Amino acid sequence: MSQNNSTPLPLKGIRVLDLTRVVSGPFCSMILGDLGAEIIKIESPGIGDPVRKQGEIKNGLSWYFASFNRNKKSVSLNLRSSEGRNIFSKLIAYCDVIVDNFRPGVLDDMGFSDKTLKSLNSKIIRGSITGFGTTGPYQDRPAFDFIAQAITGFMSLNGSSNGPPQRVGPPISDLVAGLYAALGVVSAIAHRERTGRCISTTVSLTGALTSMLGFHAANFLATDKLPSRTGNAHGIVAPYGIFRTKDSEIAIAPGNDEIYGRLLTALDANTLSERPEFKTNKLRLQNRDLICAEVESRTKKQTTAYWVKVLNDAGVPCGPVNNLRESLIEDPQNADQNAVIKVEHEGHGAVSMLGPPLQFDNSPLRVSLPAPKLGEHTEEILERIGMNKNDIDRLKSMGAI
C-alpha cells in the first residue's frame, strides 16, 4: 500500500449500520467505508454474508468477500431474537446511516419501519437498494443482475449485428446501483449537514442500469427507431474497432474526421484520403469493411506495442485488448494508479484486490481495515453502546450475538 496516510477521508466520523449482503449493498457500504465512514456490518451469528463462502477460497478466505468487505467491522446479531432487535435499536440510535438491500417491506416486517427508525434516531439517514423499486407492479419480484440486464434493454445494445443480445460479464446493475446508493447516502449526509434535515434515499438495480442506456435511449426516444447492435464497431463512425497487428490486436477509436486524418498520417496511408469512396465519414460507413481492411492491412505490419506508441503519439485513441492479467498485473498505468492493492488479513496472508478509483487531493483512498471475521467486532461495538462483559456473555449464550 503506497497511499499517503495523510489523505483526508471525507466521511470520517460517520457511522453506517450495514444490513447489506451479497453484492450490490456491500459494494455501496464498501465505497462508504473507503470514503472513511465506520461501517458496522450486521451478520447472522454463525452464518454471515453468503459471499463469505463464495468465489475462490484461498488460505481459508474468499477473496471475493475480502475485496467487497474491506474497511468494515462485523457484528453478529440475530435479528429474529428480541434481544437482537433490542441491540439493533440501540445501534440505530448510535449510527448516522442505515443501509440495506432487502426486498421492499422486509425491514418493516422485522419491526423497523421508517417511522420506527425515526423514533429511535431522528437524525438517521436510510439508504436502500431494491431490485425494481419500492412501488409498482414488480416491487416484490426477486431480482438478479442478469434479469436487470435483460429487462432494461441493456442487453439489447450488446453483441454483434447478426447475434443475440449479450449480457455483460460483471454484475453491472448491482455495481452501478451500489454506486448510486453511495451517492444518495452521501448526498443525504451533505443535506443533513447543511439543513439539519434528514432524508432517506433509494435506488433499484433496474433504475440504475436504465440510466446507463445513455445516448442510445436519447436517439431511440427521438426517433422511435430501435438501435442495431454493432459488436465492436461504432454505430456512426468508420473506421473504428479492433484491428489485427503483427502479434495480436489493437482497439482504435478515431472519433471524428480530425482524428481520422491523424490516423491516416500515422499509418502512412494519406493516399486513402483521396479515394472517393472514403471521402466522408458517411461514405466510409457505407464502405466500412473496405476502409477497415485498408487500416488492418497496415496495422498487421507491426506489433501492437508499436502501434500503441505511434498512434497515441499522433493523438489517436487506441489501446491493446487486454485480459485481466495484462490489465491488472502487467499494465504500468494501473500500477501507477494503485488499481490493485494488497491488504494483509491476519491468518490468511495478503489479499490482492481492486483499489478505490476515487482520489482526493491527488491521493487514492486507502484501506485501513481488512475484511472482518464473522462477529470480529461484536464486543467492541456492543461495549460502545453501553454493554459490559456480563451482558455480552449472556447474549452469546442465548444465541443473540
Add this chain to the structure above:
Amino acid sequence: MSQNNSTPLPLKGIRVLDLTRVVSGPFCSMILGDLGAEIIKIESPGIGDPVRKQGEIKNGLSWYFASFNRNKKSVSLNLRSSEGRNIFSKLIAYCDVIVDNFRPGVLDDMGFSDKTLKSLNSKIIRGSITGFGTTGPYQDRPAFDFIAQAITGFMSLNGSSNGPPQRVGPPISDLVAGLYAALGVVSAIAHRERTGRCISTTVSLTGALTSMLGFHAANFLATDKLPSRTGNAHGIVAPYGIFRTKDSEIAIAPGNDEIYGRLLTALDANTLSERPEFKTNKLRLQNRDLICAEVESRTKKQTTAYWVKVLNDAGVPCGPVNNLRESLIEDPQNADQNAVIKVEHEGHGAVSMLGPPLQFDNSPLRVSLPAPKLGEHTEEILERIGMNKNDIDRLKSMGAI
C-alpha cells in the same frame, strides 16, 4: 412530470462551475444538477458543447444534448480572451465547486492551477475526470470509452465462449466515471460542511471501469487463472440463461439450489431432480446443454408473459429480454418508476429522456430546467457577479461572451 415538488433536493444552494463537455463530465454535472445544485455550464461563444450537434436532432434540438444537460444554465465565455478569464476568475470566487473533464494540465495551462483556484476561492472544491489518471505513463494519452473498455480487461469478460472480447454498447466507462466524480464532489461537499476543509477529487475512465471488474477480478487475483467468457450463461451455475418460449424468449437466473428447486416445481419438472446427471449444480454444469434443453423443452410450451408470471410467483428471478421500446415505453414498472420523463423545451417541444434513478423520501428527483440554449444564462449569471448591461454589451462586442 409526476414528481412531487416538495421532495427535498439535497444539494440545493450549491453552485457548480461546469467546464465539462461531451459525455463523462456532463453526466457528472447532470447528476449534481438533478441533486439540486445550480450548474453553470461554461461554453465557447458560438460553438458550445459539441454534443449540441450530435445524436438525433428533432425540432432543431439534439435529444442527446437535451438529456445530458437538463438542470443546467449556459454561460458563453471565451476563456482564451483576458476578459473571459477575468470573468472566469470571478465565477470561481462565486461557486462552491468546479468540474472539468480536460486532459491533465489543460486547466493549469489556461492559467488556473489548483493553487490559483485556491487563491481565488479558498472554499472551492475541484472535481475532475481524466482518461487514465493525473499521473503515470499514460496520463497524456487521448481517451475514449472504447479504449477504456479494451485496455481495462472489461471487454475480455463479455462475449460468447467461442467468440472475441465484446464491447458493451453504452459508453460505460464515461458514465461510471461521471457517477464516481459526482460521488467524489458530494463527498468533498459533506467533508467541507463537517470540517471546513476543502479537498479536490479526481477519477479516470479506466480507474472507474476497472472497479466494475468485481468478482471476476477477485477470482483472477486469487488464482491467476483468466476467466473464460460465458456469453449469456453463468460461469458457475446451471441451468441459467436465455430460453425460448412459445412466442419469444425469457431470461431465467436460478442463482442457487433452492431457487433451482422452485424452478423445477414451477415448470412441473420435478422428475428432473431425480435424474443422476442433474443431482448437483456441479453435475448440471457438466451437463449444461442437457439441463438447459430440458428447461427449454418446457418453456417453449407457453408464452413469455405466462412464464414471467408463473416463475416470479414461484420466486424464480426471470424476465423478458426487452428491447428499448419494450423497456422504456411499454414496461409498467418503468412507468411507475418515472424511468422516462418529458421535459418541455421552449421552441422545441417536449423532449423525452431518462429520469434520475435516485429517489429521496420515496420521490424521484425532478427536472426543473430544460437543457439551456447556448449562452442563455450569460446575462443572468454575469449580473449576479456584479456586471451591468453596459459591461455585458461591451464584452459581447469583444467576443468575450
